[in-house]
Amino acid sequence: MIGAGPTGLLLAGDLAAAGLRVTLVERRPPGISNLTRAFSVHARTLEQLDARGLADDLVATGTPVTDLRLFGRLALDLSRLPTRYPYLLLTPQYEVERLLERRASSAGVDFRYGTELRALRQDAGSVTAELADGTALRARHLVGADGSRSAVRTALGLPFPGASVIRSMVLADVRLAEEPGKLLTVTASEDAFAFIAPFGDGWYRVMGWDRTRQADDDEPVGLDEVREITRRALGSDLGMHDARWISRFHSDERQAPAYRSGRVFLAGDAAHVHSPAGGQGMNTGLQDAANLSWKLAAVLRGEARDPEALLDSYQAERHPVGATVLRSSGALVRLAMARTPLRRAARALATRLLGTLRPVAARAMGQISGIGIGYASGARRVPDEPLREGRLYEALREGEFVLIGPAGAPAPLPATAPVTPGRLIRAAWADPARRDTLLVRPDGYTTPLQG
Known part of the structure; x- marks a missing residue:
């Protein structure tokens, strides 16, 4: 495994918890966290973390937000999401990494810090990986979760087509003298937009963009520039002061055409990058990892009926999701940047549709939160169903398939099921009236059983 960001940590922890030997290579020294713009954890990611016993600890570090306000007029009520976590959790990425690193270490992952x-x-x-420290690691499979400048993707010779969608965005963690009118606020003027979100500990994350100032990433940025952008977008800088971190960055839209090349896989930002609109980057990578980990585990433990088909299904299921996220996040940032009368009219129309048509809003929230994502294979997300034995996502903490059937009548496992009986958890519906049967994959997705 190359890359110890959230994606690599979740994947490595899953494989080690499945009883496999895992080495995780990271170029950063130990204890040095990523300085990144990720700070939002969506509902589907929290469900995946719940299936690993980590969600409650992460929720305790952040601020749940149910009201998302866009462009000053559109309010999306996340409390309507049909999930145990009907909100967006605002928490720094290093909190996610801390929990995942602790889990991976406890499961026995061999960390190799300070090399690449x-x-x-x-x-x-x-596959053999030659490292900068002169060592060589040999394994049956390798995963590149090493970010947008992935050394793994480069070594494979895979292209990363796309382009920059927005330049010279600024980020800052600041304190405010005045609280924003809404907990999560995105507002745009003709030449600027700004985003403000609370961490819950007195600090706020500010993201801004100024059409009239398009600087390179390495050009210094000060608090005065962040204040000016915020004033132009929001009408006030809310008395921001005491910045603990300020950065300038650009945002690309890129996606690798293949997430698999022989025995090597790409996940997270190594496979796809997109605009920060919607806060879907880290979340999409974590869900890549959840999809790939159980498939690799089944193949490496010799339990897959058709190993190559199972490994290929990672590309088939996750590549279209990455493409959709590119489109949706790109559409959001282009609406925020709208300057021409035509584009501003399109923004007004989109705002009106989302604000007045509940099915449209529900679909948008399902896409952004991840709980509405399904796969062309027919696999669909299963909510946290109540079972006689507890909750479904508590049962999924074993990292195995869960077969759920009527109480008192254990369902037989069809011969076509993609799991061996020894790797199966049997459970019963808490509702005695339910007579259906579901086979739930370790990543919380299922398809109808066939005899």
Whole structure:
């Protein structure tokens, strides 16, 4: 495994918890967190963390937000989401990494900090990673979760087509003398937009963009520039002061055409990057990891009926999701940047549709939160169903398939089921009136059983 950000940590922890030997390579020294713009955790990601016993600890570190206000007029009520976590959790990425790193360490992951990939080669039975410290690691499979400048993707010779969607965005963590009118606020004027979100501990994350100032990423940015952008977008800088971190960045829209090349896989930002609108970057990567981990575990433990087909299903299921996130996040940022009368009219129309048509709003919230995402394979997200034995997502903490059937009549496992009986948890519906049967994958998705 290359890359110890959230995606790599979740995937490594899953594989180690499944009893596999895992080495995780990270170029940063130990204890040095990523300085990144990620700070939002969506409902589907919280469900995945719940299936690993981590969601409650993470929720305790942040601020749940149910009211998302866009462009000054559109309010999306996240409390309507049909999930145990009907909100957006605002918490710094380092809190996510802290919990996932602790889990991975406890599961036995071998961390190799302070080095990076220099080259890799594959043969019929293995892949070898040559590291900058002179060591070589040989494994049956390798995953590149090493970010947008992925050394793994480069070593594979895979393209990363796309373009920059927005330049010279600024980020700052500040204190405010005045609280914003709404907990989560995105507002745009003709030449600027700003986003303000609370961390819940007195600090606020400010993200802003000024059409009239398009600077390179390495050009210094000060608090005065952040104040000016915020005043132009919101009408006030809310008395911001005491910035603890300020940065300038650009945002690309890119996606690798293939998430798999032989025995090597890409996940997270190594596979796709997009605008920060909607806060879907880290969340999409974590859900990549949840999709891939159980498939790799089944193949490496010799339990997959068709190993190649199972591994190929990672590309088939997750690549379309990455493409959709590129489109939706790109549409949001382009609406925020709207300058021409035509684009501003399109923004007004989108705002009106989302604000007045509940099915449209529900679909948008399902997409952004992740709980509305399904796969062309027919796999659909299963909510946290009540069972006689507890909750479904508590049962999923074993990392195995869960077969749920009527109480008192255990359902037989069809011969076509993609799991061996020894790797199966049996459970019964808490509702005695339910007579259906579901086979739930370790990532919380299912397809109808066939005899």
